Amino acid sequence: MLTQTVTLDELKMRTIEDILSSVADLHHIVYVKLPSGAEVTIQPKQQLEPLPVLEGRIPANWKEAIYSES
Secondary structure, three states: OOEEEEEHHHHOOOOHHHHHHHHHHHOOEEEEEOOOOOEEEEOOOOOOOOOOOOOOOOOOOHHHHHHOOO
């Protein structure tokens, strides 16, 4: 994932919508350096891949079998 470090002054000319759209579309991380020296990270949320669909079946009365006393 690409990273970019910018100062707060560099971001003042851009809209928040533009910044967030850029981060989401380009999948990059932006580190914003504040005048106090602290840093804020803006990054897109990782998307999980869907779970696979498995072949097979669930037997009838499976739940009762679990709770039955042997």
